[in-house]
Amino acid sequence: MNSPNAVELLLVEDNPEDLALAIRALRKADLSNHIHVARDGAEALEFIFCDGPHANRVIADGPKVILLDLKLPKIDGLEVLKRIKADPRTRMIPVVVLTSSKEQSDVVKSYELGVNSYIVKPVNFESFAEAVSRLGLYWLLHNQPPQAAE
Amino acid sequence: MTDGNESRTSAELNASELRYRRLFETAKDGILILDAETGMVVDVNPFLITLLGFSREQFLGKAIWELGFFKDIAANEDKFAELREKGYARYEHLPFETSDGRRIAVEFVSNVYLVEGAKVIQCNVRDISARRQAEEALSRLHAELEDRVIRRTAELEAANRELEAFSYSVSHDLRAPLRAVDGFSQAVLESYGALLPDEGRDQLLTIRKGAQKMGRLIDDLLAFSRLGRAPLKKQPVDTGDLVRSALAELESQQAGRQIDLRIGELAGCEGDPALLKQVWINLLSNALKYTRKREQAVVEIGSVQTNGTDVFFVRDNGTGFDVRYADKLFGVFQRLHRAEDYEGTGVGLAIVQRIVHRHGGRVWGDATVDHGAAFHFTLEKEVQR
Numbered sequence: 001m002n003s004p005n006a007v008e009l010l011l012v013e014d015n016p017e018d019l020a021l022a023i024r025a026l027r028k029a030d031l032s033n034h035i036h037v038a039r040d041g042a043e044a045l046e047f048i049f050c051d052g053p054h055a056n057r058v059i060a061d062g063p064k065v066i067l068l069d070l071k072l073p074k075i076d077g078l079e080v081l082k083r084i085k086a087d088p089r090t091r092m093i094p095v096v097v098l099t100s101s102k103e104q105s106d107v108v109k110s111y112e113l114g115v116n117s118y119i120v121k122p123v124n125f126e127s128f129a130e131a132v133s134r135l136g137l138y139w140l141l142h143n144q145p146p147q148a149a150e
Numbered sequence: 151m152t153d154g155n156e157s158r159t160s161a162e163l164n165a166s167e168l169r170y171r172r173l174f175e176t177a178k179d180g181i182l183i184l185d186a187e188t189g190m191v192v193d194v195n196p197f198l199i200t201l202l203g204f205s206r207e208q209f210l211g212k213a214i215w216e217l218g219f220f221k222d223i224a225a226n227e228d229k230f231a232e233l234r235e236k237g238y239a240r241y242e243h244l245p246f247e248t249s250d251g252r253r254i255a256v257e258f259v260s261n262v263y264l265v266e267g268a269k270v271i272q273c274n275v276r277d278i279s280a281r282r283q284a285e286e287a288l289s290r291l292h293a294e295l296e297d298r299v300i301r302r303t304a305e306l307e308a309a310n311r312e313l314e315a316f317s318y319s320v321s322h323d324l325r326a327p328l329r330a331v332d333g334f335s336q337a338v339l340e341s342y343g344a345l346l347p348d349e350g351r352d353q354l355l356t357i358r359k360g361a362q363k364m365g366r367l368i369d370d371l372l373a374f375s376r377l378g379r380a381p382l383k384k385q386p387v388d389t390g391d392l393v394r395s396a397l398a399e400l401e402s403q404q405a406g407r408q409i410d411l412r413i414g415e416l417a418g419c420e421g422d423p424a425l426l427k428q429v430w431i432n433l434l435s436n437a438l439k440y441t442r443k444r445e446q447a448v449v450e451i452g453s454v455q456t457n458g459t460d461v462f463f464v465r466d467n468g469t470g471f472d473v474r475y476a477d478k479l480f481g482v483f484q485r486l487h488r489a490e491d492y493e494g495t496g497v498g499l500a501i502v503q504r505i506v507h508r509h510g511g512r513v514w515g516d517a518t519v520d521h522g523a524a525f526h527f528t529l530e531k532e533v534q535r
Binding site: 015017018020021024070071099100121122123124125126128 | 325327328332335336337358361362364
């Protein structure tokens with residue numbers, strides 16, 4: 001898992017401002033190395049499953065954690081989450097849903113689909129930065145991935 | 151003796167015959183007498199003649215299946231034989247056609263009995279057209295009503311879906327630009343704060359405060375709109391427990407203060423516990439907020455029975471409000487205090503009112519400026535006395 005191509009964190013976010021703020025928050029928490037950004041659900045799936053422009057990547061190279069917005073162009077976040085959790089090769093990757101929505105239905109659906117964590121992006125930037133860094137740290141540093149069967 | 155007896159019997163028979171004849175002639179049902187062997191009409195009463203519009207002559211001497219007023223059913227010799235066999239037949243609803251071609255609905259009952267050794271069939275025909283029409287009109291009205299209910303329900307459901315889509319997009323799309331306003335103001339402060347004069351930094355902080363305030367407004371507005379849509383899950387509720395857990399959630403508003411909490415008698419109630427807890431949290435949070443400037447705050451909580459209805463109340467010795475504006479209290483975003491004196495979005499009491507209304511009760515406020523406020527609510531229709 002420590003190959004130079006390994007991507008630590010996949011950030012799936014379509015909104016450019018939110019994206020810039022998330023990267024800023026991750027950089028503040030020293031988590032900005034090896035980030036890959038996908039701007040819609042289709043791009044995210046191509047990256048995760050090594051399709052299209054990412055055909056020469058291998059699934060084993062990560063990411064270690066996925067920060068996933070729910071409201072995305074082309075394929076929405078819930079569908080991306082569903083496909084990640086339905087595939088045995090990617091099912092173990094922790095997925096943190098990161099969204100503006102406080103709608104109960106989104107929370108319930110995300111948990112039904114096996115999301116590992118769910119945070120609502122607060123308007124307040126400090127709270128946002130804190131939430132991002134706490135989650136990023138937790139999943140990247142403390143959460144030991146299960147040993148791959150290789 | 152014998153003669154006398156016979157003549158008395160004959161007189162009695164005559165009288166009896168007359169009585170039954172009169173019944174037959176004046177009955178408000180059609181009556182048809184048939185010879186059970188041949189099915190021929192032996193007698194027909196005036197009511198049936200009028201009802202069907204055939205003359206007495208047209209009836210007499212014809213077999214019942216030849217009369218032609220039975221419509222859409224097989225009135226034939228087989229059916230007739232069956233009737234003769236069973237001795238009784240009853241039809242709730244037969245279509246008949248009158249001589250001038252009108253369709254009428256009749257209830258048809260026939261009995262077989264013996265008259266001097268010969269089998270006779272009596273058919274009673276009751277015109278139920280008016281009743282049928284009324285029934286049909288009723289069921290048509292019913293169907294129309296049902297239709298209208300279905301249409302209205304569909305309209306309501308569509309409106310509800312639209313509202314849900316609306317609040318979904320409000321909660322997603324309206325918050326994103328606010329995050330940008332707040333986040334990038336903070337970014338400027340962090341990266342270039344040192345280059346700015348104090349005034350510039352203050353102004354950026356004001357921008358951030360505005361964005362955060364609007365975030366809270368959106369959240370409260372969404373919470374308020376969600377209240378109208380969520381189903382009401384009513385159950386028996388221990389009001390005392392509810393009040394205690396509401397107070398526990400308001401711990402931070404009580405810390406380090408002198409507060410005399412007087413919890414009196416609290417009647418149980420029937421309602422949605424989660425929503426009712428919100429009512430108590432909002433009312434108690436207001437009481438704690440508006441007594442903040444009192445050295446010794448007093449908050450009384452209880453219920454009294456008025457006209458057979460439990461009235462719950464929260465009373466405080468806080469800053470109160472001007473009762474002239476009491477009608478504004480429960481409006482969304484309506485505030486009777488300045489934001490710099492007492493923070494808030496003006497949604498709390500609107501939420502209280504909506505929940506109370508959904509339970510079928512009412513809520514009202516009373517106050518004297520600088521001497522405290524009292525809020526009362528009921529959770530059921532009050533009995534008018």
